[in-house]
Amino acid sequence: xxxxxxxxxxxxxxxxxxxxxxxxxxxxxxxxxxxxxxxxxxxxxxxxxxxxxxxxxxxxxxxxxxxxxxxxxxxxxxxxxxxxxxxxxxxxxxxxxxxxxxxxxxxxxxxxxxxxxxxxxxxxxxxxxxxxxxxxxxxxxxxxxxxxxxxxxxxxxxxxxxxxxxxxxxxxxxxxxxxxxxxxxxxx
Numbered sequence: 001x002x003x004x005x006x007x008x009x010x011x012x013x014x015x016x017x018x019x020x021x022x023x024x025x026x027x028x029x030x031x032x033x034x035x036x037x038x039x040x041x042x043x044x045x046x047x048x049x050x051x052x053x054x055x056x057x058x059x060x061x062x063x064x065x066x067x068x069x070x071x072x073x074x075x076x077x078x079x080x081x082x083x084x085x086x087x088x089x090x091x092x093x094x095x096x097x098x099x100x101x102x103x104x105x106x107x108x109x110x111x112x113x114x115x116x117x118x119x120x121x122x123x124x125x126x127x128x129x130x131x132x133x134x135x136x137x138x139x140x141x142x143x144x145x146x147x148x149x150x151x152x153x154x155x156x157x158x159x160x161x162x163x164x165x166x167x168x169x170x171x172x173x174x175x176x177x178x179x180x181x182x183x184x185x186x187x188x
């Protein structure tokens with residue numbers, strides 16, 4: 001475990017704790033975390049996760065701007081997706097996972113192209129929905145955490161694996177808090 005991995009892990013934990021609290025200040029920590037994790041994942045030959053960090057960087061810039069525009073005195077408002085949107089996002093995510101993972105399997109020496117690709121595509125969807133302030137993003141983060149813990153432990157990224165166990169708890173808390181906030185917003 002490198003000091004770089006520990007730094008990235010700490011930045012992620014701060015970031016997710018701030019997201020669960022609907023604080024716009026999560027974004028500077030997110031930008032730093034994804035920058036450091038790109039280097040860590042490259043070293044572990046988890047190329048989908050490495051490339052995912054670049055996507056996260058751009059999407060975190062978008063999310064930061066969107067959250068700054070949306071915030072009010074009670075924080076950032078959140079809401080639910082329609083059933084149709086859930087179906088569309090679900091199908092898109094599955095198709096992207098299959099295509100991406102096939103390409104990683106065929107054209108790279110990725111250590112776990114199918115599992116890593118699944119984490120990457122679920123994370124992209126979750127991050128996009130998070131930036132759009134949708135409660136369902138937390139369900140996807142919970143799934144990502146459950147898949148990522150054993151993968152990262154298998155690759156010797158023990159600090160990152162522990163971080164994802166903590167992220168699982170924070171994701172569950174985020175889901176609870178955002179569900180409550182969405183219900184309060186719907187009744188207001």
